[in-house]
Amino acid sequence: MKIKLVYVGKSKKGYLQGSLSDFYKRIQKYVSLEEVVIQDVPNAKSLDSFKRNDLEGKSVLKRLKDSDIVVLLDEKGKGYDSRGFAKFIEDKMLYSRQDMAFVVGGAYGFSPEMYERADFKIKLSDMTFSHQLIRLIMAEQLYRAMTIIKGHPYHND
Amino acid sequence: MKIKLVYVGKSKKGYLQGSLSDFYKRIQKYVSLEEVVIQDVPNAKSLDSFKRNDLEGKSVLKRLKDSDIVVLLDEKGKGYDSRGFAKFIEDKMLYSRQDMAFVVGGAYGFSPEMYERADFKIKLSDMTFSHQLIRLIMAEQLYRAMTIIKGHPYHND
Numbered sequence: 001m002k003i004k005l006v007y008v009g010k011s012k013k014g015y016l017q018g019s020l021s022d023f024y025k026r027i028q029k030y031v032s033l034e035e036v037v038i039q040d041v042p043n044a045k046s047l048d049s050f051k052r053n054d055l056e057g058k059s060v061l062k063r064l065k066d067s068d069i070v071v072l073l074d075e076k077g078k079g080y081d082s083r084g085f086a087k088f089i090e091d092k093m094l095y096s097r098q099d100m101a102f103v104v105g106g107a108y109g110f111s112p113e114m115y116e117r118a119d120f121k122i123k124l125s126d127m128t129f130s131h132q133l134i135r136l137i138m139a140e141q142l143y144r145a146m147t148i149i150k151g152h153p154y155h156n157d
Numbered sequence: 158m159k160i161k162l163v164y165v166g167k168s169k170k171g172y173l174q175g176s177l178s179d180f181y182k183r184i185q186k187y188v189s190l191e192e193v194v195i196q197d198v199p200n201a202k203s204l205d206s207f208k209r210n211d212l213e214g215k216s217v218l219k220r221l222k223d224s225d226i227v228v229l230l231d232e233k234g235k236g237y238d239s240r241g242f243a244k245f246i247e248d249k250m251l252y253s254r255q256d257m258a259f260v261v262g263g264a265y266g267f268s269p270e271m272y273e274r275a276d277f278k279i280k281l282s283d284m285t286f287s288h289q290l291i292r293l294i295m296a297e298q299l300y301r302a303m304t305i306i307k308g309h310p311y312h313n314d
Binding site: 015016019020022036075079080081082084085107108124125126127128129130133137138141142144156 | 172173175176179232236237238239241253264265281282283284285286287290293294296298301312313
């Protein structure tokens, strides 16, 4: 099983890139990990949010396999605490050989087509975070989940 | 009115220090900001969590004024979305001249004395984040709140 982190947005290195790379290295001691960065739609600012989400969604879908378990990080998703999130991942790892793809949308969310493709929707917080920060939060939670699953010391309740 | 961010923990510069400093600079264009780092209790690991929280709490209280509006970042606190969090801060800025102190506890939470002193408890997420990451999330949300209050472009719903 592989975990894919799929982001829509700027491909340029952001201010948190060093910290992010560090977490990715740590996660890869536990599970195979791939970061997929989908380029922003050209001239995105001239498009309405519906059209933009639609084009972004199509780019994301091209990068997913039919067999992928698709998890949208979405404000309408289910909230988990860190142990619950670890359990969510562990269940998939135990009972499935499919890859899991966590997808973070662009600034305006997801297209109807993406919602239709999604197997699960989860929420990291009620708050809105910057695109860069979401990546770091997701990486830290994924690392934390792996240490919880393996019983390694990192997480305190 | 000044905003204080009060953290218990290592005083050494963490891996996110650069990003954190950048947000602090940006926040200070809107509001006076002070970061207060409380040193970890000596030999913390040899103490039980109750004793540790008690000593940490006493160190925090020494750094607060009686007039401060004390807000604990606590898993049992009220969850806000980013606009709600901005409104929470704006209300205090409009109706009070007191300083606001946001307090992040140590690894084992807060002492009963800190809970008693608290005016508000708020929750950033159901998830547990590393000490470093909490600081960055808090700084980004505070910056976001300021831009929401002032109507400056940063936040998209």
